[in-house]
Amino acid sequence: MDIRYLQEKLNALLYVQRDADDILELKRTFFIFSVSVIPPIFLLTFLTYLLEVPVLQLYGWLLLGYYTLSLSFFLIVKRYVEQFYYCHSIVIMLITVYIVVRQGGILYSGGILYSSLAIAVFAFVFNSVRLGITTSIIYILGIVTVSILQPWLTPAPEMLKGNINLIFTTINSAWISIYILMVIFYVFDRRAKEEKTKNDKLKEIDDIKTRLFTNITHEFRTPLTLILGAANPSDQDNSFTLPSEGKGGRLELIRNNANRLLKLVNQMMSLAKIESGTMQIKSVQMNIIPYLGYLVDSCKSLAEKKKVKLHFLKNAETEIMDFDPDKMEDIVLNILYNAIKFTHPGGDIYLTCDTKSINSQTRFLILRFRDTGIGIPENKWNLIFERFYQVEDKNVPVQEGSGIGLTLVKEYLKLMGGNIEVSSKVNEGTEFVLTIPITNNSNVFDGQFFHPTAFTVSEWSEEIYPTSTLSVGNASDQHHTILIVEDNVELAHYLRSVIAPHFITEVAINGQDGTEKALAIIPDLIISDVMMPVMDGYELCDILKNDYKTNHIPIILLTARADSESKITGFQKGADDYISKPFQSKELLVRIHKMIEQREKLKLKYSLSPLDLSHADHHFISLDDMFITEILQHLEKNYTDENFGIDDLCNAMNISRVQLHRKLIAITGLSASHFINKFRLEKAVKLLSTTRNTVSEIAFDVGFHDSNYFSRVFSKIFGVSPGDFRKQKQ
16 A cells, blocks of 8 residues: 555544644554564564563553553544653553562663663654653652662562573664664654755745845836937937937936835835834824725826726725825726736726625725736735735736735735735736725824836836937938847837947847747847746757758847856857846947848858859758759749749749848848849859750750840859850860
8 A cells, every 4th residue: 555645544544634744644653663563572572471470561551451442532632742741651661660679670671771761862853852851850850769769679470480580681782773763763764855845945944045046136127228329329329319308218217227226225224124013004094995996097008008908896985994195096006007008909907996894893994906817827826915926828928027026015014904806717817905904093194195016107107219319310220220129128229229320220029029020120139138037048049059041140148147057058049149237338239230241251151152052951050051942943943934033033032022032141141032043053154064055045944035135144243245155065
């Protein structure tokens, strides 16, 4: 039978409501070790009958009877295991001392005093120094008492016969020593497990700290990047700079990101106060219903930006109670902020306010926050209240934040004497239920509300600032396109301000959008954040680097994750460079220019002069090589067909004209039409050198329907007419 099954059955037998795991383990250990004593005692009792030792017979029956009654009583009581063991050890030692006296003292005891030693040793299983010391003192007192009485004790006659005393001393010493060793091994094993648990806990704490620093670093680095960039306009090209004032201006950028940092610092300080026990609730007495409505109204602009409907439902217009306005603001806005963040456009968010009466003296305010968002898996319900925890889900629309908000909500409610419960279904929505006791003990507040400042509308703008807010010059490089993949609106806007004076720019709001745009436009370089919604930068990198249409595109990962492990992960996914926030705009531009220069140099590898298909078949191993090889194979099959053109090649390659054109330009420096023509011309060169066919015949053989056009193209590429080329070769 499965040991785990037996253990579960024994736990069920011994469990009492509210038993902790360690108490349950102590009960189980005591019961198992006590039961394991009964078979040896029974065998020794049977031996006393064979050897005719009546006093030890009595001892055996006393122990068997006591253990039977003791364990039966323990199964009935089974709550106070340590107190029970006090009584248990005293009774065993009294029985043992009584029998030792009957047998004539220690010298004629047959080694039964070891049983009392086993009782004293087992006491240390309880992790109670007091219990161990007490049982040891009782054991020593028993030995001292018997030793003092030794001169007046008469040995039992049977203990003087032959080797009876030696035999029982040996047997008792042996089996009880084995029992004591089992107890010692158990204690050491448990200590090893406790040490492992402790180490695992320390590792968990270390992981929490690592996650904290990672999240805090990410939360700090992005605003710092924007603040430093906006504060140093000299780092940017003068033809494309942020205005000083107005929407999207440098001052607004600095102000918004400074407020974001201030919010994070305040949350950290609040958490530190809670941990130190210095956080205070400053309650006032007033009508909470209009205050809640005021908080909801302050979030409506955020909801409108996200195209989410916000509803406030109340069963009464008045509810006078004590509460801390600042704490209540943080509680309500944190939950509403998350609801808006995790609800898709077109969804609904409801705040329902109600009261619940237990009796005439006890009433509670019940706040229900329900949304129609993405939901939370059931196994994550409790985790979301842990400090610095963030649900890791690729479908989460926004992953910014340090993971402190809901922790503060729970801690604030605990300080108020309330609690919070969550229920959720994935892809259906989430509901938070807050229960707050209603009291009326504070001073009445008759002042005005202060506008909540926890969150600002700018955090929710999902459109890049319009170009009208920028001083935009023409990009100095009209041939190269840079795709910026960044979910932070302000940072994407800032990156555009840095790059647009030099290159054509496109912007994507997340990894999935970036992947789709990269496949559609085939940019010359991609700059991508790592922590993004829907699809992160690592996944984007992995997908694009394993697609022959886009694998040639250099990718720079731009992120706050500056640790070595994150960089290694990025490079393993195929990233070409890794830049940590905050960064200098000049450094970013230098890296972009250098990468594009490297790509231009690589084009020489595929200059195709001359085209050699056999070389391609045997030596091309990269995705770029495979791409060129596939094109060459299609051209080899169809180049004689004058009707085979770019559209036919696109269909054969399952690629669009734009993708084919951009890919060939990036790899070879040739457009699709020039690439096809050059392939045919190389075939013509071989025919001119190895056959006597006329120029017109060769032109038709390699797919040119007009011999005059063939001659013009040939002359343009090789500098001589087809006829003169043949004469030179001859």
